[in-house]
Amino acid sequence: MKTSGNVSKQNPGAVRHIVLLPGDGIGPEVIASARQVLEACAVRFAIPLAFTEAAIGGAAYDACGSPLPQDTVVKCCAADAVLMGAVGGPAWDKLERGLRPESALLGIRQAMGVYCNLRPAIIYPQLAAASPLRADVAAKGMNLLICRELTGGIYFGDRGRESVVLPDGQAVVSAWDTERYNTAEIRRIALWAFQSAQARQRHLTLVDKANVLESSRLWRETVTNLAADFPEVQVDFLYVDNAAMQLLRRPFDFDVLLTSNMFGDILSDEAAEISGSIGLLPSASLGAADRPGLYEPIHGSAPDIAGQGKANPLATILSAALLLRYSLNLPEAAAAVETACQAVLTAGYRCEDLRDTGASLPVIPVGTQGMTEAVLSFLK
Ligand code: NAD
Secondary structure, three states: OOOOOHHHHOOOOOOEEEEEEEEOOOHHHHHHHHHHHHHHHHHHOOOOEEEEEOOOHHHHHHHHOOOOOHHHHHHHHHOOEEEEEEOOOHHHOOOOHHHOOOHHHHHHHHHHOOOEEEEEEEEOHHHHHHOOOOHHHHOOOEEEEEEEEOOOHHHOOOEEEEEEEOOOOOEEEEEEEOOOOOHHHHHHHHHHHHHHHHHOOOEEEEEEOOOOOHHHHHHHHHHHHHHOOOOOOEEEEEEHHHHHHHHHHOHHHOOEEEEOHHHHHHHHHHHHHHHOOHHHOEEEEEOOOOOOEEEEEOOOOOOOOOOOOOOOOHHHHHHHHHHHHHOOOOHHHHHHHHHHHHHHHHHOEEOHHHOOOOOOOOOEEOOHHHHHHHHHHHHO
């Protein structure tokens, strides 16, 4: 298994430094849960862990006038791994673009050089009734790994606005964003995708828009060239509009989906919805082998339930499991956390986001801390 992080340079008994970025809204609540789980792993697996908290998002803006203080960047880049909650909220929505909490997301990803965003999306059999898909489709399951390029493409490309006068004399405003990739950027994320596919079901699907976009044609050429090095991996190609449909019709047919920044952003939210709740999906953002990884749930700060103890912490706890696997190279501890999360679902524990799914099983209603304690009890 490919891993990412400073720890690979350390001896196995060394203290592993984890930076926690609670952020805004439910961020601090779900990070507190994941910390308890990591601390329990530290005891069970005798791993010396050290935690440092740093400010990000609206909370950082309120504290020091910047959503991404330099001190936070320095701490994150020096860590073995970083676990982030979520940022944003109505209190900061009217700030100018560069000061908004969400700008810290792009900033921290870029500063840490994490170009590969891995998003596992699973329909757990225990939660098939929570999926909005037709019951017979959901019953066949989904176990998908989305590999989304994270630091290039249209979100980082040249953009602008200008006032122009049309030939008919009409004055209008024109705006543009640019999708630009080079072969090195495509190749490095494609390598992650091929290696991930090799360790899974050996099936890789490149999602693009090669019938229209030149940048997508470069993705196809680069992935096709690389495929020669991975003869055991079956490679196919889908246009993004078709991929959005096929995910609904036959999600069980996919293994690894490789795609660009914007297409991955959209498809991973679709996959999240298919899996039943956004409160379940973790993510890992990885870069060079000697750099720390950044781990976060895919959900936002959920201002509508913040501070009420209702947030489902499983996405963040599962992100902590990815951190154990990819940055700390502790697959056994990662698997133990994932097994404990599955066990709580099998036992019927449900936060509010997963109740009322029409399932006939008896449900044990819990809040954030109740769910955390259930995971801890199975972990021990
Ligand atoms: P959101 O993911 O915060 O919430 C969408 C819906 O899902 C809400 O009803 C919310 O209550 C629910 N939800 C989300 N996470 C949940 C959890 N763990 N448990 C239970 N329910 C959960 O998306 P949004 O409402 O579009 O955005 C809210 C804020 O979060 C905005 O400021 C947005 O910019 C920000 N945001 C941040 C990130 C991030 O930090 N990575 C990602 C997306 C959105």
